Amino acid sequence: MATIQFDVPECGRFEYNSLTNYITKIKTENSQGQTKQKDCELTSIVWGKSFEEYKKEMNHNLRSLVLQVTRYCNLRCDYCAYSGSFTNMLPHAEKNMSLEVMCQSINFFMQHSDNSEDLVIIFYGGEPLTEFENIVSAVNYAKRFNRNIRFGISSNGVLVNQRVIKWLSENSDVYLTVTINGKKHDLYRRKIDGSGSFKIIFDNLIKIKTSYPDIWQNQIRLISNINSMEEINDLRDFYLKKMKKIPSMISKLNFDFCDESVRKKYFVDQEKENTLLEKFADDYVRTNDPFLSVLYDKGIDMIHNRGLCGENTPGYIGSCMPLSWRLFVRVDGTFNMCEKVTDKLNLGDIKNGYNYTTIEYLYNQLLNFSNNKCRKCWAQRLCLFCFQDFLDENGKLPMSFSEEKCKKMRDDIIFYLKMYIQIISQDPNRLN
Ligand code: SF4
Ligand code: SF4
Incomplete structure (x- = not known):
């Protein structure tokens, strides 16, 4: 049988x-508190669907x-993928998407989403609010299709002025996502002149919080x-x-493809x-904070909602399969699968x-990579690696995919398996 065994403090061996x-609890007399693994091999690995x-x-089915x-930004965060220090992304430039390309992209999206009920259009940059007037026109244009669309803007928050707030108050289907870090904000997120951006973003957000509580509550994500x-x-x-608000996401900085100087600094x-x-x-297991x-829900969810299956499946x-639900369009109208995957x-x-x-090549x-490498890995059915992790800076998928990354993924899975067991041992209903 293909298994991995591990000890969970105060819960036993699993x-x-x-x-x-x-996942089953097992009885052991002399547990050493170590993770043990036996070889396993899946018969094959497949995509959920054929390419056709x-x-x-x-x-x-686009959603x-x-x-x-x-591609322009009014900040220069030195961990930014567009800072020029990353080999997989084009650096910031004064290049904007024309309104014509925005409308053509929306047409394409409408024509390729007839099976989908709920649609989302996200405005991304650089800093998208530098192109606010075009965003307003694009939203008005998309609304003419009478579909159920929500709009999102991923902003650094510097240009959230009275005009933007008024427009948000008139368009409750638009949400604004703003990045703000606490004490360390100015270390990472600086203006072009090198000074910090915290105060201006904080003041803009507090203005909304105190004067426009409905927008703050329903349309601002941090x-x-x-x-x-x-x-x-x-x-x-x-x-x-x-802020008196819980952030929607806390992400760890990612320095893949980044040059040595930035890596060293961080x-x-x-x-x-x-x-x-x-x-x-x-703390999280004890308090449900x-x-x-x-930080932890995504990993716990991966374990809790895993699909149970027979040994011969x-x-x-x-x-996810590129472009089967999400489409990223660059300023010049070219396509990519998402904003995190190499610009090449x-x-x-x-x-x-x-x-x-x-797309078929990918x-x-x-498929080849998974059958060669992941088929023999005990973590395959829980592994959440995606194209963003697999592709090299040139958009190729090397078979020599880093063992270090796989080890990290497997360590994370064991970490979450242990946490999961602690949570359900303590309160079986908590994850309902
Ligand atoms: S605000 Fe965003 S796009 Fe601009 S430099 Fe910072 S991370 Fe990059
Ligand atoms: S950890 Fe690596 S080898 Fe294992 S399933 Fe994930 S990507 Fe494949």
Whole structure:
């Protein structure tokens, strides 16, 4: 049987069967407190659908359109993927999406989403509010289709002025996502002249919070970046005491594809990080703290909602299929699968439609990769790696995919398996 065994403090020894996805408690006399693993091999790994079926989804099932309305930004965050320090993304430039390309992209989205009820259009940058007038026109244009559309703007918050607030008050179907970090904000997120951006963003947000409580409550989402778990206590204080709002997302900075100087600046001691990660996980298990849930819920959800299956079922690829539900359009009208994947990948454009050759190549590449590598890995049925993690800076999928990344993924899965068991042992109904 293909299993991994692990000890959970105060709960006992457990076994995860990687062929069926079952977790069971086992009896041991002399548990050593170590993770043990036995070899396993899935019969095969498949996509959920054939390429032809995915093609139909690309033509009828789109649900989300992300428009890169500009490559310009009024900030220079040095961890930014567009800072020029990352080899997989084009650096900031004074290039904007024309209103014509925005409307053509919306037409394409409408024509390729007839099976979808609820649609989302996100305005992304650089800093999208530098192109506010075009965003207003694009939203008005999209509303003419009389579909159920929500709109989102991913902003750094610097240009949230009275005109933007008034427009938000007239358009309750638009939400604005603003990144704000607490104490460390100015270390990471600086203006072009090098000065910090915290005060201006904080003041803009507080103005909405005090004068427009409905917009604050329903249309403003806050997100945050951290480099180290050492920042969590301050960040928590900042959000609970100053913002009085829980962030929708806390993401760890990602330095893949980044040059050495930035990497060095943001170096963290991994052992110390792991200790803190476990400490906060213990707090979360004990208290169900809503702030910490932003950090841990995704991992717990991955375990709780895993699909149970028979031993002879194939493994399914965990990544989503490019363009089967989400389309990213760059300023020049070319397509990508999402904003996080290398700029060197070109999956079509609004004039010529999808580039099926490249998309099918990606489909087959990930299939080959999974059958060669993941088929023998105990973590396959729980692994959430996606194209963003697999592709190199040139949009290729190397078979020599980093063992280090896989080890990290497997360590994370064991971490969440343990947390999950602690939570349900303590309160079986908590995850309902
Ligand atoms: S605000 Fe966003 S796009 Fe602008 S530099 Fe910072 S991370 Fe990059
Ligand atoms: S950890 Fe690596 S080898 Fe294992 S399933 Fe995930 S990507 Fe594949």
